[in-house]
Amino acid sequence: MVRFTALAISTLSIGISDAAQTSCASDEVQFAEGCVSRTSAYQSAYDFLYSNLPSWDKTNKQSLGFHDSVTPDTDGLDDGIATLGLNISLDAQQKFSWAWDLPQDIYQEYVATYAHVNEARVDWRPIITTATSTILDNAPSTTDLSTVEDVVSYINSQMWHTETSGLINNVTFKSSQTPLIYDPMSTLVYGYASCTGVSILFADALKSVGIAARVSGTPAWNGAYENGNHNWIEVYLPETGEWAFMEAAPAGGGETLSNPCDKWFCSPTKMANGTQFFSSRFDSNSGVAYPMAWDLENLEVPGDDRTAYYQDACNKC
Numbered sequence: 001m002v003r004f005t006a007l008a009i010s011t012l013s014i015g016i017s018d019a020a021q022t023s024c025a026s027d028e029v030q031f032a033e034g035c036v037s038r039t040s041a042y043q044s045a046y047d048f049l050y051s052n053l054p055s056w057d058k059t060n061k062q063s064l065g066f067h068d069s070v071t072p073d074t075d076g077l078d079d080g081i082a083t084l085g086l087n088i089s090l091d092a093q094q095k096f097s098w099a100w101d102l103p104q105d106i107y108q109e110y111v112a113t114y115a116h117v118n119e120a121r122v123d124w125r126p127i128i129t130t131a132t133s134t135i136l137d138n139a140p141s142t143t144d145l146s147t148v149e150d151v152v153s154y155i156n157s158q159m160w161h162t163e164t165s166g167l168i169n170n171v172t173f174k175s176s177q178t179p180l181i182y183d184p185m186s187t188l189v190y191g192y193a194s195c196t197g198v199s200i201l202f203a204d205a206l207k208s209v210g211i212a213a214r215v216s217g218t219p220a221w222n223g224a225y226e227n228g229n230h231n232w233i234e235v236y237l238p239e240t241g242e243w244a245f246m247e248a249a250p251a252g253g254g255e256t257l258s259n260p261c262d263k264w265f266c267s268p269t270k271m272a273n274g275t276q277f278f279s280s281r282f283d284s285n286s287g288v289a290y291p292m293a294w295d296l297e298n299l300e301v302p303g304d305d306r307t308a309y310y311q312d313a314c315n316k317c
């Protein structure tokens, strides 16, 4: 974590390589395990995505960019959002010092991935990367961006307004939009989404700057579907190797990654009767399905069962 310290006292070019130095060569990418050649990092992320595609993406694999050849430099017709996104995610992995502490498997599953659940597959990464880069580049020099938590909360404070994001719309919360509006581009074009849509857009924004993020939630408060569902995001903290949670600002303001109890829903009442919690994954061998409240019979999105974590954390609030 020496790099974070160096960054904190630097002039704050925001984790960009002149502020903190990687010991990796320019054709290498740094992960927690050390330097990996960019070609090999691309190949192994490609293999991870390809071998875990849900059936609908398998059918569309060529459109997503999966061909027999894994050469990153192919002509335009061979590009797809998954493989182009992989390339852009490797740029972020090289650029942002906080990403260097990510284990390579965490990068592959939670940064390099092009989708969280079954949202429409769209080319969000170039446009969102431009927005988040603008946000970080324009950060006042007094902004503390020395830890992943700092960056997450700064991006959450800036990305929902056109003035600071440069995106086409302000994004606000509007209930009951899933599954009409929940892929990141629809959320931007409409300018609103409910919890799933703002969570996906927020998680994608974090992924665009090399922060591992995933969608989390419950399909049924207190185990009763009539009580409704909710989604938020989890962020991987390299300092502890743990996942912490919060909502996108349009859905819940003033929340932090460090205090579970600052969320309105993290309370013993909401945990009662065994409320279950899940986080979305991409690894099809996870052994758990992520329950999508809008598509409960669809068991193809892998998940993590996070019930024990939330029951423990929120029953203490």
Ligand SMILES: *[C@@H]1O[C@H](CO)[C@@H](O)[C@H](O)[C@H]1NC(C)=O
Residues within 6 Å of the ligand: 072, 073, 074, 079, 083, 084, 087
């Ligand atoms: C992948 O990245 C390399 C290096 O940044 C670049 O030269 C190449 O054009 C990229 N390929 C695609 C398909 O984006």
Ligand SMILES: *[C@@H]1O[C@H](CO)[C@@H](O)[C@H](O)[C@H]1NC(C)=O
Residues within 6 Å of the ligand: 161, 162, 168, 169, 170
């Ligand atoms: C976004 O919201 C701001 C106020 O926060 C407002 O001035 C601006 O016109 C809005 N932009 C759009 C595109 O609606």
Ligand SMILES: *[C@@H]1O[C@H](CO)[C@@H](O)[C@H](O)[C@H]1NC(C)=O
Residues within 6 Å of the ligand: 222, 269, 272, 273
């Ligand atoms: C828990 O379940 C019991 C029995 O069904 C019910 O009476 C009670 O209201 C439930 N509590 C909550 C918080 O939903």
